[in-house]
Amino acid sequence: MASSFAVCRWTQIFVRRPGGETRTGREICSHQLPLQRENAPQGTHVVVEFANRESVASLLEEAAIPSISHEAVVPFKSRLLSLKKLGSLDSPNQQSGQQCKPQTSIPINELIxxxxxxESIDQQVTSLTETYQLTEENSRLRFLVCSLLQDIAAAYFPECTIKPFGSSVNGFGKLGCDLDMILDLDGISGRKAKTPKGGLSLEYNLKRANSERAVTQSILSVIGECLDQFGPGCVGVQKILNARCPLLRFAHQPSGFQCDLTANNRVAIKSTELLYLYGELxxxxxxxxxxxxxxxxxxxxxxxxxxxxxxxxxxxxxxxxxxxxxxPAIIPTLDHLKNLAGPADKSVIEGNDCTFVSDFSKIQLQSNxxxxxxxxxxxxxxxxxxxxxxxxxxxxxxxxxxxxxxxxxxxxxxxxxxxxxxxxxxxxxxxxxxxxxxxxxxxxxxxxxxxxxxxxxxxxxxxxxxxxxxxxxxxxxxxxxxxxxxxxxxxxxxxxxxxxxxx
CATH class of the missing domain: 1.10.1410.10 (Poly(a)-polymerase, middle domain)
Structure with a gap:
């Protein structure tokens, strides 16, 4: 499913005024990014949010595959675009009305x-958190990177999803933290057994493997090769497949994120949800x-x-x-959260009970x-x-x-x-x-x-x-x-x- 976001690298800053509105979308993030490879394309990267997916499709229809002298290119169409200088543009020094906050944390000496x-230690703690926590722009950029990578993985698994977990979404993420992602294949239709009709069942003809781990390793190996060879902005791809939890590690240059991609790590998703719940209580x-x-x-x-x-x-x-x-206790135990859970909250993953309540109104906190x-x-x-x-x-x-x-x-x-x-x-x-x-x-x-x-x-x-x-x-x-x-x-x-x- 196409996303209503796109990333453009402007050779000069180009956002029409007034109000930061362009012909097709609204800029939500614009900043210089620290590219990590020599001779990488420089410029300002801009995240543009569109009103609907059709606008993105219309934009992509206008995009062309670049012709580079003496170089061959992989004709992979991504929502990571470059805008070349065209005719009469606004002043290069002119930016849209909405500027995003810094996307990296300040040095420790400046923080001190x-x-x-x-005036108080309580204020110091609050100030530290507000200074270091992820900005809204940074959080949205993380979801966008997942969406861009999902476009690549969908070539092999059309109904898969890639989503962030860990510090990027549990509420404890610091500016500059790695982007942990999971390739979720459980949502692919047909995984749940259907009631046979007339005594007959229809199944997909699939490759077999010795174990779920072997399947995960094979999937990540192929996706890693694809990111390395065809993924725009994905560099330094490492296949760490023999770890307890197999993963791919790479840098995404346009966003500046260091990325880890795992597959079907559903327990990690539940851990992320639990930490978010505790942070909200x-x-x-x-x-x-x-x-x-x-x-x-x-x-x-x-x-x-x-x-x-x-x-x-x-x-x-x-x-x-x-x-x-x-x-008295400030937060409840996990067993207490489990006891408050309803039928819809029940979750058992690979034999591990990951059940806990999701309805915040059921949690009664003590007065501390x-x-x-x-x-x-x-x-x-x-x-x-x-x-x-x-x-x-x-x-x-x-x-x-x-x-x-x-x-x-x-x-x-x-x-x-x-x-x-x-x-x-x-x-x-x-x-x-x-x-x-x-x-x-x-x-x-x-x-x-x-x-x-x-x-x-x-x-x-x-x-x-x-x-x-x-x-x-x-x-x-x-x-x-x-x-x-x-x-x-x-x-x-x-x-x-x-x-x-x-x-």
């Missing part, structure tokens, strides 16, 4: 300065997750590179678990009035003393359980309960996390860090509160809390400021 100007959930994630990335607790680090998903589950442990400052301080205190050596984190029950296996950090997968989502984390990384929690808890307890400071002579505010938590830690590791208490707070803050100047 911005947070230092706030209480605004403090989203604020705290954003803050803890930013803190973790600033200190190298999480990383975009696969390894022994704690993942964002694991960190988010740790925040949810902490909020379930408050007295703790501030964001209190929650942030208590979060660090909670995990600074958590018994990681013997206990497992479980948001289904909302309570600690004995570890079922010997591993530094054990966080039960909410739906695939036999799996540990933090199995990759080694003892060194867990020790760093605990030490940073101890230091952050100590910092938030100091009176000097809990009130805004006067501006320095240079006009820049002195970091305080949450801003001090984002400053680099000292060389040689984190000191113990006992030793920290022996060190005057003024000395500690001075050394933190010096480390900021050097960063």
């Amino acid at each position: 300065k911005r947070l230092s100007r706030e 209480d605004p403090r959930v989203r604020f705290l997750v954003f803050t803890v994630r930013c803190w973790a990335r600033a200190h190298g607790i999480t990383s975009s590179i696969p390894g022994a680090w704690i993942t964002n998903f694991s960190l988010t589950v740790m925040v949810l678990f902490f909020l379930q442990k408050r007295s 009035t703790e501030t964001l400052e209190q929650l942030l301080r208590e979060f660090f205190e909670f995990y600074a003393s958590f018994a990681f050596n013997k206990m497992s984190i479980n948001i289904r029950k909302g309570k600690e359980q004995n570890k079922p296996e010997v591993t530094p950090l054990h966080i039960q997968n909410p739906f695939e309960t036999s799996l540990n989502i933090s199995k990759n984390v080694n003892a060194t990384q867990l020790d760093r996390f605990v030490a940073l929690c101890q230091e952050s808890s100590w910092l938030l307890q100091q009176s000097e860090t809990n009130t805004p400071s006067l501006h320095s002579k240079g006009g820049s505010p002195t970091p305080w509160g949450l801003a001090t938590l984002l400053l680099p830690s000292q060389v040689g590791g984190i000191k113990s809390r006992k030793k920290r208490r022996l060190e005057p707070a003024s000395v500690r803050i001075k050394s933190l400021l010096e480390s900021l100047k050097k960063s």
Whole structure:
């Protein structure tokens, strides 16, 4: 099914005025994008939304396959278009009335300065979230990229869909985060058995494979080859087919997104829906997750590179678990959400019970009035003393359980309960996390860090509160809390400021 969106790369900015209206559509996003391949076509990319799909079809009828001297081109018709200079155009410096917000997050040093100007830690947490969360334009651009890739996959599977999951849509996405996508084949008609008529059944003649995993690997291999050879703007395609969850990894140059594409990963979709539900139940959930994630990335607790680090998903589950442990609890356990579910909510995927209520009106929350400052301080205190050596984190029950296996950090997968989502984390990384929690808890307890400071002579505010938590830690590791208490707070803050100047 054709989408009512198209992406155009203008050789010069061309949007007719007034009001940002063009002859065929409305620009909703226009910005320079960081193309990642040398000699890639430069220019401003514009996302144009049309009133209906017929308008897109009419536009595509006017498009031509370019003729490039001494080069062969793949004649693949995409909604990713280039507009060449034609006759009399508006001024190259003239843009439409609607400009989108920045599509990348600000540097950490700039964020620290911005947070230092706030008057309370609650305001700092709110400001951090509003600064780093996905913009509406960025979210819509992610859905558009899925739609463009679906056009390619539909050549093999006409009724398939490609849709985003994870941070792009669960409400916890940060500007610049990867675009996780799923190729959904379950919606293809004919997959559900039909009642035979007259004792006869009619079935499609299909290729057979040894397992569902082998089918997924074959499908992704073919789609990956197609993206690599024919997909406009898709570069650096990697086939990671032997992973626990086979995937394709590539960069989509026009949008600037790093993309991961999996197939039929329905449990991941349910996990995405669950995190979105939790984020909508209480605004403090989203604020705290954003803050803890930013803190973790600033200190190298999480990383975009696969390894022994704690993942964002694991960190988010740790925040949810902490909020379930408050007295009274801020969010309910997954088992409670399951008990509230109706017949339409029932979901069992590959033997895993993924059922939870979807009707928000059925969820009665307890009255908890703790501030964001209190929650942030208590979060660090909670995990600074958590018994990681013997206990497992479980948001289904909302309570600690004995570890079922010997591993530094054990966080039960909410739906695939036999799996540990933090199995990759080694003892060194867990020790760093605990030490940073101890230091952050100590910092938030100091009176000097809990009130805004006067501006320095240079006009820049002195970091305080949450801003001090984002400053680099000292060389040689984190000191113990006992030793920290022996060190005057003024000395500690001075050394933190010096480390900021050097960063």
